[in-house]
Amino acid sequence: MKAIHSTPILLDLPLNDSWLDGPLPVSPTVPSGWTGLERVMPALVAQFCPWRGSALEFGCEYGYSTSVLAQLFSHVTAVDWFVGDEHSGVREDYYAIARSNLAHRANVTLVQEDYRRWIAHDDRQTYDLIHVDMLHDDETTYRAGLWAASHAPVILFHDTLAWPEVAPAVLRIAEKTGREFWNYPHCHGLGVLPEKAHEAYCKAAENLHGKFARFA
Numbered sequence: 001m002k003a004i005h006s007t008p009i010l011l012d013l014p015l016n017d018s019w020l021d022g023p024l025p026v027s028p029t030v031p032s033g034w035t036g037l038e039r040v041m042p043a044l045v046a047q048f049c050p051w052r053g054s055a056l057e058f059g060c061e062y063g064y065s066t067s068v069l070a071q072l073f074s075h076v077t078a079v080d081w082f083v084g085d086e087h088s089g090v091r092e093d094y095y096a097i098a099r100s101n102l103a104h105r106a107n108v109t110l111v112q113e114d115y116r117r118w119i120a121h122d123d124r125q126t127y128d129l130i131h132v133d134m135l136h137d138d139e140t141t142y143r144a145g146l147w148a149a150s151h152a153p154v155i156l157f158h159d160t161l162a163w164p165e166v167a168p169a170v171l172r173i174a175e176k177t178g179r180e181f182w183n184y185p186h187c188h189g190l191g192v193l194p195e196k197a198h199e200a201y202c203k204a205a206e207n208l209h210g211k212f213a214r215f216a
Ligand SMILES: C[S@@+](CC[C@H](N)C(=O)[O-])C[C@H]1O[C@@H](n2cnc3c(N)ncnc32)[C@H](O)[C@@H]1O
Pocket: 031, 032, 033, 034, 058, 059, 060, 061, 062, 063, 064, 065, 066, 079, 080, 081, 082, 083, 084, 085, 088, 113, 114, 115, 116, 133, 134, 135
């Protein structure tokens, strides 16, 4: 299957709360490259995610993105080996710190595991969204992302602009799976790969709200 676009589609997201029934997600207070994305995630989720039951995350670190997702999805499973990596920095085990940071989020399950082991004991469960934010090399992005493509209708990839191997790997996944690759060009870049079956839903949302700009 071939992706419809050979370059990412620029994703413009409004920085406001008009997409929410409630307030914007609370910004977590831990350090993270994800800072700021909580302000556009409601719009992203409104555009791409008709179902907001379960989310899976590969790369939780201190819990920033996990906490934001937990405010938008009923349940979040976050998988991380909690020792860092050569891009974010190798550190002593910080699982206890992450668990403490997320203690008030009852809808989060933390799993301390190498994502390769997690996907090897594939439980055939599917999720409404999967977020990939680990080592930002080609191998990790492609392997985790391709697995995600058969387990969720919407995949997010952080750091599409910050690390050079991420966007090309995401584009290859898009080409292989026939998905579109949308890219939000702020906060280090956030790639979105929605399933094609969602197109009708996305178009309906665009028509209904008329607020999302789409550029080739
Ligand atoms: C960039 S940080 C994640 C940032 C986080 N999403 C946030 O919102 O701040 C990358 C994380 O991926 C984890 N990681 C890297 N390789 C991994 C692997 N093979 N399995 C599980 N976790 C991994 C690291 O331990 C680190 O916590």
